[in-house]
Every structure is written in structure tokens, then in C-alpha cells.
Amino acid sequence: MDNTASMRQLVHRVVDETPVLDMHTHIYAPAFGSLLLWGVDELITYHYLVAEVFRVAPMPYERFWAMSKREQADYIWKHLFVERSPVSEACRGVLTVLHALGLDTGPRDLAAARKYFASTTVEKFVDTVFTTANVKSVVMTNDPFDDQERPAWLNGHTCDQRFQAALRIDPLLNGWEQAVPRLREWGYEVTGELRERDVEQVRRFLRDWVARMRPRYMAVSLPPSFRFPEDSPRGRLIENCVMPVAREANIPFALMIGVRRNVNPGLQLAADGVGTADITVVDALCRAFPDNRFLVTMLSRENQHELCVAARKHPNLLVFGCWWFLNNPTFIRDMTSQRLELLGLSFVPQHSDARVLDQLIYKWAHSRTIIADVLADKYADLARTGWKITEADIRRDVADLLADNFERFAKRA
Ligand code: RAT
Numbered sequence: 311m312d313n314t315a316s317m318r319q320l321v322h323r324v325v326d327e328t329p330v331l332d333m334h335t336h337i338y339a340p341a342f343g344s345l346l347l348w349g350v351d352e353l354i355t356y357h358y359l360v361a362e363v364f365r366v367a368p369m370p371y372e373r374f375w376a377m378s379k380r381e382q383a384d385y386i387w388k389h390l391f392v393e394r395s396p397v398s399e400a401c402r403g404v405l406t407v408l409h410a411l412g413l414d415t416g417p418r419d420l421a422a423a424r425k426y427f428a429s430t431t432v433e434k435f436v437d438t439v440f441t442t443a444n445v446k447s448v449v450m451t452n453d454p455f456d457d458q459e460r461p462a463w464l465n466g467h468t469c470d471q472r473f474q475a476a477l478r479i480d481p482l483l484n485g486w487e488q489a490v491p492r493l494r495e496w497g498y499e500v501t502g503e504l505r506e507r508d509v510e511q512v513r514r515f516l517r518d519w520v521a522r523m524r525p526r527y528m529a530v531s532l533p534p535s536f537r538f539p540e541d542s543p544r545g546r547l548i549e550n551c552v553m554p555v556a557r558e559a560n561i562p563f564a565l566m567i568g569v570r571r572n573v574n575p576g577l578q579l580a581a582d583g584v585g586t587a588d589i590t591v592v593d594a595l596c597r598a599f600p601d602n603r604f605l606v607t608m609l610s611r612e613n614q615h616e617l618c619v620a621a622r623k624h625p626n627l628l629v630f631g632c633w634w635f636l637n638n639p640t641f642i643r644d645m646t647s648q649r650l651e652l653l654g655l656s657f658v659p660q661h662s663d664a665r666v667l668d669q670l671i672y673k674w675a676h677s678r679t680i681i682a683d684v685l686a687d688k689y690a691d692l693a694r695t696g697w698k699i700t701e702a703d704i705r706r707d708v709a710d711l712l713a714d715n716f717e718r719f720a721k722r723a
């Protein structure tokens with residue numbers, strides 16, 4: 311295969327045809343009821359777009375939140391799609407979804423999109439989205455402290471194999487004081503002092519939820535100020551509870567580092583910001599716990615190069631995704647090239663972070679194009695040395711990037 315143009319086309323085709331395992335999302339299986347968000351009004355009121363509408367059409371926050379979902383969508387549509395061109399990545403995403411579903415975006419007709427969604431069912435739409443996005447399975451974000459979600463687990467919901475669990479423990483690690491009374495309420499006799507007895511009780515809590523959810527990994531998001539080792543409840547909980555239970559269960563611990571929560575609380579879910587974190591925490595964890603495995607993504611662009619270097623030092627570290635404010639073409643291109651150059655094929659280039667089912671379509675369509683482009687550049691460089699790349703090589707490499715690297719890492723003994 312020496313013709314660069316046809317090689318490029320082939321790489322794009324293979325990337326499009328390879329099913330994705332999406333290792334971090336916020337979508338739920340239909341059995342979770344109203345927790346599964348879908349449809350055009352959810353799509354338009356995505357918190358990324360809420361932040362954007364307040365830039366161009368501010369109003370008192372309480373007034374915005376008092377509106378119905380449909381009114382909020384009308385407001386965002388008017389200001390971000392009708393009165394100016396929807397060029398931002400989050401705006402463009404809405405149009406990619408509508409277009410992929412066969413709707414004509416030309417007339418800017420929100421009523422037609424609403425009609426389409428009214429005529430389908432959630433079960434049918436899950437199939438449509440998984441097929442259109444070519445996603446084989448997604449990992450959810452499952453928080454045992456969430457009052458809406460916990461009952462679904464306690465009542466033993468029926469399982470759709472396409473939706474896998476991840477045990478998210480932000481409330482435990484980032485809010486120990488508030489977690490204590492809740493743990494007690496559920497029968498875990500903690501005092502808050504985090505001595506031997508508390509440690510045992512928290513381990514039991516984690517073990518119970520691992521047994522209930524059968525998660526692919528445990529996960530936490532962390533501020534840029536996160537330090538490790540650290541003499542704090544969070545430091546002690548990670549060392550004495552999370553690490554041993556993850557080892558026992560043979561699952562990785564995912565750290566998402568660099569989020570500054572509630573920078574502007576009026577924006578609610580859209581309130582969070584970013585900060586550059588200290589990479590030495592990643593080295594310290596990987597070094598201190600060689601028998602644990604770590605999945606790490608970082609939110610600030612400034613941390614990306616040093617995160618790649620950390621992954622070169624620690625085989626028990628798998629770098630993943632272009633998280634949140636980095637899930638934009640500029641950064642995806644830059645980060646994917648950088649990772650291929652420093653790590654070869656040993657990373658997970660992307661996760662969707664989809665909160666609305668429909669978003670799987672655009673997040674993967676946009677990322678696939680860039681991943682394929684960057685990979686084609688690398689194959690072209692190899693071809694110039696006389697190295698022969700076969701279609702089977704490309705299929706293997708792409709399957710590793712889009713699914714198998716995660717599968718192997720999450721399963722490794
Ligand atoms: O990307 C997002 O939607 C954020 O709001 C967060 O959910 C973030 O991805 C997280 O998992 O904390």
C-alpha cells in the first residue's frame with residue numbers, strides 16, 4: 311500500500327468500522343429510568359451549552375433554572391443557533407447528531423427534531439445510537455451516594471450488557487465529613503477518625519458495592535491541589551481502603567485530575583473550572599502501589615506532556631481520553647499525536663463523557679476523524695522508510711486504541 315491518499319482513506323474506513331468501547335460516560339442503561347437522558351431538549355441543554363448561552367444572553371441564574379427543560383432548550387437554540395452561527399464544538403455536536411439521525415438541519419427547525427424524538431421509544435433509540443455511533447459498550451458513572459441511583463442497584467435492576475459499571479467514589483474521598491453520617495445510616499459503623507475500625511468499615515462498604523455493581527474500575531475526580539502522599543482523610547482512604555480493595559477485586563483505580571469544582575455556583579452542573587495539577591502525584595501513586603493499576607486523565611492542557619512521560623515510567627499507568635474542556639478538535643489532534651509519539655499505541659485516545667445518549671454519535675464521529683488523520687500521518691512516516699503496513703496491521707492497531715487496550719488493562723491479572 312504505497313499510495314498515501316488510498317492509505318489515508320483506508321485508515322479512516324477502518325477507524326469508522328471498528329466498534330468502540332467507551333470507557334467513561336455519564337449515560338445509564340434504560341433500567342435506570344429517568345437517569346438515562348436522551349432527546350433533543352436534553353441535547354441542547356447540555357451543561358457545556360448552558361455555560362455558552364450565559365456568555366451571550368445572561369439572565370439571573372434562578373430564572374434560567376426555573377424554566378422548564380423545553381423552555382431552556384428554546385432559549386439556548388434562539389441565542390446560540392439562530393442569532394449567531396453555532397461554531398463551538400458543543401453546538402456543532404448537536405447538529406452532527408441531528409444530521410446523522412437523518413434530520414435536515416438546513417431549516418433550523420427545532421419542532422421537526424422534537425417530532426422525530428416523540429415518535430421513537432428509548433429502547434429503540436438506544437439501538438439506533440449504538441449502531442450509528444458504532445459503539446459496542448459504554449462504561450457508566452455509578453455513584454452509590456446518589457439517592458436517585460442507589461435504589462436501582464439495591465433493587466437489582468436488569469442488566470443490559472452494553473452498559474458496564476464504574477464505581478465512582480468522589481463523595482467518599484472528597485467529602486469524608488459528609489460521607490460519615492451517610493455510611494452510618496447504611497450500617498457502616500464509622501466514627502470519622504479513620505483509625506483501624508473505620509478503615510475496616512470503609513473497606514466493607516467498597517467491597518459490598520464492588521460485589522453489587524461488578525465495576526470495571528473505581529474512579530474519582532480530583533482538584534489540581536490534590537497531593538499524594540498526604541496526611542488527610544483522602545490520602546488515608548486511598549492508601550488504606552481504595553488500594554487494597556482494588557487489588558483484591560483486581561480492578562484499576564481511575565483518577566481524573568484537575569477539576570476546580572463550583573467556580574461559579576449559579577451555573578450548577580456547568581459551574582466547574584480547570585487548574586494545572588502536580589504530576590508528581592501520579593508518579594507517587596504508581597510507585598507506591600506497583601500491584602495496583604491506574605487509569606489517569608488530566609484536565610489541563612499543561613499537564614499532558616508530563617502525563618505521557620509518567621506513563622513511560624510506569625507500566626501500571628494507562629493514560630486515557632481528552633477530558634471535558636480538552637474534548638475539542640485542537641486538543642484531540644495535539645494530544646493524540648503527542649501520545650502516539652511518546653507511547654506508541656499503548657494508551658486510550660478517547661472517551662466520550664456523554665451525558666445524553668445521543669451525544670455518543672457526535673463525540674465519536676468528531677474524535678474518529680481526528681484519530682484516523684493522525685494515525686494516517688504516522689503510517690505515512692513509516693511507509694517512507696520502506697515499512698509495509700497491511701490492512702490487518704491497521705485493524706489490529708485501531709482495535710487496540712478503541713477497545714482492546716482498555717479491555718486488557720482492566721482485566722490484567
Ligand atoms: O464532562 C462532564 O460532563 C463533567 O461534568 C464531569 O462529569 C466530568 O467528566 C466528571 O466525570 O467529573
Ligand code: ZN
Nearest residue numbers: 334335336663
Ligand atoms: Zn465525566
